[in-house]
Amino acid sequence: xxxxxxxxxxxxxxxxxxxxxxxxxxxxxxxxxxxxxxxxxxxxxxxxxxxxxxxxxxxxxxxxxxxxxxxxxxxxxxxxxxxxxxxxxxxxxxxxxxxxxxxxxxxxxxxxxxxxxxxxxxxxxxxxxxxxxxxxxxxxxxxxxxxxxxxxxxxxxxxxxxxxxxxxxxxxxxxxxxxxxxxxxxxxxxxxxx
Amino acid sequence: xxxxxxxxxxxxxxxxxxxxxxxxxxxxxxxxxxxxxxxxxxxxxxxxxxxxxxxxxxxxxxxxxxxxxxxxxxxxxxxxxxxxxxxxxxxxxxxxxxxxxxxxxxxxxxxxxxxxxxxxxxxxxxxxxxxxxxxxxxxxxxxxxxxxxxxxxxxxxxxxxxxxxxxx
Amino acid sequence: xxxxxxxxxxxxxxxxxxxxxxxxxxxxxxxxxxxxxxxxxxxxxxxxxxxxxxxxxxxxxxxxxxxxxxxxxxxxxxxxxxxxxxxxxxxxxxxxxxxxxxxxxxxxxxxxxxxxxxxxxxxxxxxxxxxxxxxxxxxxxxxxxxxxxxxxxxxxxxxxxxxxxxxxxxxxxxxxxxxxxxxxxxxxxxxxxxxxxxxxxxxxxxxxxxxxxxxxxxxxxxxxxxxxxxxxxxxxxxxxxxxxxxxxxxxxxxxxxxxxxxxxxxxxxxxxxxxxxxxxxxxxxxxxxxxxxxxxxxxxxxxxxxxxxxxxxxxxxxxxxxxxxxxxxxxxxxxxxxxxxxxxxxxxxxxxxxxxxxxxxxxxxxxxxxxxxxxxxxxxxxxxxxxxxxxxxxxxxxxxxxxxx
Numbered sequence: 001x002x003x004x005x006x007x008x009x010x011x012x013x014x015x016x017x018x019x020x021x022x023x024x025x026x027x028x029x030x031x032x033x034x035x036x037x038x039x040x041x042x043x044x045x046x047x048x049x050x051x052x053x054x055x056x057x058x059x060x061x062x063x064x065x066x067x068x069x070x071x072x073x074x075x076x077x078x079x080x081x082x083x084x085x086x087x088x089x090x091x092x093x094x095x096x097x098x099x100x101x102x103x104x105x106x107x108x109x110x111x112x113x114x115x116x117x118x119x120x121x122x123x124x125x126x127x128x129x130x131x132x133x134x135x136x137x138x139x140x141x142x143x144x145x146x147x148x149x150x151x152x153x154x155x156x157x158x159x160x161x162x163x164x165x166x167x168x169x170x171x172x173x174x175x176x177x178x179x180x181x182x183x184x185x186x187x188x189x190x191x192x193x194x
Numbered sequence: 195x196x197x198x199x200x201x202x203x204x205x206x207x208x209x210x211x212x213x214x215x216x217x218x219x220x221x222x223x224x225x226x227x228x229x230x231x232x233x234x235x236x237x238x239x240x241x242x243x244x245x246x247x248x249x250x251x252x253x254x255x256x257x258x259x260x261x262x263x264x265x266x267x268x269x270x271x272x273x274x275x276x277x278x279x280x281x282x283x284x285x286x287x288x289x290x291x292x293x294x295x296x297x298x299x300x301x302x303x304x305x306x307x308x309x310x311x312x313x314x315x316x317x318x319x320x321x322x323x324x325x326x327x328x329x330x331x332x333x334x335x336x337x338x339x340x341x342x343x344x345x346x347x348x349x350x351x352x353x354x355x356x357x358x359x360x361x362x
Numbered sequence: 363x364x365x366x367x368x369x370x371x372x373x374x375x376x377x378x379x380x381x382x383x384x385x386x387x388x389x390x391x392x393x394x395x396x397x398x399x400x401x402x403x404x405x406x407x408x409x410x411x412x413x414x415x416x417x418x419x420x421x422x423x424x425x426x427x428x429x430x431x432x433x434x435x436x437x438x439x440x441x442x443x444x445x446x447x448x449x450x451x452x453x454x455x456x457x458x459x460x461x462x463x464x465x466x467x468x469x470x471x472x473x474x475x476x477x478x479x480x481x482x483x484x485x486x487x488x489x490x491x492x493x494x495x496x497x498x499x500x501x502x503x504x505x506x507x508x509x510x511x512x513x514x515x516x517x518x519x520x521x522x523x524x525x526x527x528x529x530x531x532x533x534x535x536x537x538x539x540x541x542x543x544x545x546x547x548x549x550x551x552x553x554x555x556x557x558x559x560x561x562x563x564x565x566x567x568x569x570x571x572x573x574x575x576x577x578x579x580x581x582x583x584x585x586x587x588x589x590x591x592x593x594x595x596x597x598x599x600x601x602x603x604x605x606x607x608x609x610x611x612x613x614x615x616x617x618x619x620x621x622x623x624x625x626x627x628x629x630x631x632x633x634x635x636x637x638x639x640x641x642x643x644x645x646x647x648x649x650x651x652x653x654x655x656x657x658x659x660x661x662x663x664x665x666x667x668x669x670x671x672x673x674x675x676x677x678x679x680x681x682x683x684x685x686x687x688x689x690x691x692x693x694x695x696x697x698x699x700x701x702x703x704x705x706x707x708x709x710x711x712x713x714x715x716x717x718x719x720x721x722x723x724x725x726x727x728x729x730x731x732x733x734x735x736x737x738x739x740x741x742x743x744x745x746x747x748x749x750x751x752x753x754x755x756x757x758x759x760x761x762x763x764x765x766x767x
């Protein structure tokens with residue numbers, strides 16, 4: 001049977017329509033801690049203008065955002081804040097780890113810097129560079145848009161697959177398992193305390 | 195104040211044996227003083243010698259320094275508010291007596307500088323109004339800038355819960 | 363400002379409707395990661411207690427593990443608004459320790475760069491201060507000029523702002539004619555933009571009312587609280603290391619030290635604005651008199667890696683190269699301690715280096731101006747309104763990476 005539709009009607013899947021809407025109106029949450037934050041500002045400023053890709057609405061309230069851009073190193077005092085902000089963001093949400101420090105700790109292999117935020121929160125896209133140029137960040141946003149279009153579903157089923165749940169790092173065995181008790185605090189040297 | 199006048203003034207006030215004055219190759223002035231008398235030296239230098247600006251307080255752990263006799267060296271950098279003159283004041287501390295008088299009564303700005311030294315080296319400043327850790331979290335144990343603390347820490351940076359996709 | 367404003371009214375102490383408000387660490391006006399715990403009564407701030415360390419990454423501990431040339435990459439990330447000033451401060455300190463005197467051309471180029479860094483820092487500081495107090499256009503103007511500066515830095519060393527441009531005893535590369543041409547162009551164009559920003563802000567009623575009389579720091583307090591740089595100069599302290607103990611090539615140039623006596627946010631802004639013009643004068647003079655010659659110390663000093671052409675073609679060059687790069691040789695440093703400071707855009711940025719004779723510092727202490735300036739924040743905030751927080755924060759120019767290191 002021949003079904004004809006008028007010219008201004010398009011047939012598509014609901015999943016694909018939802019993804020199309022989502023990918024073109026990403027609202028970033030700039031979790032800018034250090035140098036990469038300056039490049040993030042430059043990406044939003046007039047010369048590079050991330051508005052061309054529909055991601056210019058920087059909102060500092062996590063409740064309004066669906067894309068977290070972690071720009072800069074995250075240290076152990078900051079990590080609980082990062083996790084809390086991530087939990088406050090509504091689904092569906094994505095995370096870009098911008099720069100070497102956020103992705104791996106970068107040059108800061110020290111006692112206080114978290115060696116890659118993907119050990120503690122899920123990350124969708126990594127941007128290398130120290131700091132990455134604005135063009136690289138824009139490329140990451142474009143790639144993320146592709147990814148959303150490719151695998152996005154209306155109900156967010158893509159987040160529940162086996163592959164997504166699997167930890168990404170071979171290094172993960174370094175991390176203390178969740179069930180293990182926190183290590184005993186180190187003894188404070190006597191005669192020094194307040 | 196030139197070097198000779200400074201030396202004379204110090205001699206009159208504190209006698210000759212208590213302090214040592216030296217100059218580096220580039221003319222940097224240093225003064226080594228006994229830790230117990232720190233506050234009176236600082237007060238004297240500030241009021242009578244014109245060093246009215248405290249530029250920095252820091253500490254050096256001489257644990258692995260070849261030939262060092264003392265464990266910690268406290269460094270006070272004094273300057274003047276009108277010129278580029280500087281004086282490096284140093285005194286030494288040893289375990290277990292890591293206590294020294296606080297300079298906050300003389301300079302308000304010493305507050306955070308002393309807190310940082312306490313945070314990083316565990317040196318207690320007596321008379322400090324609010325001696326807490328400043329950079330590291332309150333529950334952090336250990337003093338990271340001491341030489342016996344490893345660069346990569348003792349696992350503190352991994353000690354967090356993981357959030358997976360399911361939980362978020 | 364009435365002195366009564368500084369003290370909370372006695373009756374307020376007992377009242378129960380005081381609020382504790384958490385400001386940061388993730389907040390649009392903190393720019394980076396600061397946290398302030400506020401005690402407020404209505405809109406009035408009774409107590410502002412800063413809580414820092416949200417970006418403490420152990421810079422000083424890394425300094426004990428990287429050698430004098432490698433550590434420059436880490437100093438880039440310290441005050442990332444003006445990384446060149448940090449590079450220069452670090453290597454000035456190292457050269458002071460090693461007793462190296464860099465060639466005149468290197469000094470001139472470093473002076474130009476330090477002043478360009480000052481302009482870029484003040485642009486962002488004033489632009490962001492204006493942005494927070496409601497003037498968005500000035501921020502865009504300032505940021506546009508910063509893009510110009512990024513391009514200059516990119517021509518110079520290939521990176522937009524993590525420059526790592528200096529080396530012990532010289533520079534990574536000599537400045538190219540293209541760089542000099544770009545700087546000339548910048549010097550020519552900048553006064554117009556500067557005038558535009560001044561026109562936008564100096565008599566802008568909203569901006570002036572939100573900054574004038576806010577966060578007043580008197581001269582005595584500035585000295586007692588160890589302030590340096592524009593913050594101290596706006597309060598009437600005339601200290602400027604460029605004049606008081608001229609380092610690099612500052613002794614050769616004619617420039618003024620900008621001071622004010624009012625010490626409020628508005629005058630800190632004005633001091634920064636005028637300092638940019640003085641920096642421009644210095645750059646102009648340095649460009650006019652840029653001496654020819656080498657930028658690095660002679661190869662015989664064994665402080666700097668020789669040219670690749672000399673490494674490949676001469677035996678002395680090859681030997682020197684290996685002498686410098688081999689881990690157990692490197693350059694020899696005296697067992698000594700020294701403190702060297704420069705007048706960075708934010709204030710006195712100094713490094714206290716303790717050397718144990720190896721090519722790695724035994725202790726690399728940085729005197730961070732942001733840390734010392736932020737310590738007086740609670741003093742400056744007392745008695746003001748919640749909306750003044752952003753003005754005071756903006757005018758102190760607190761950079762978290764330098765604050766926490």
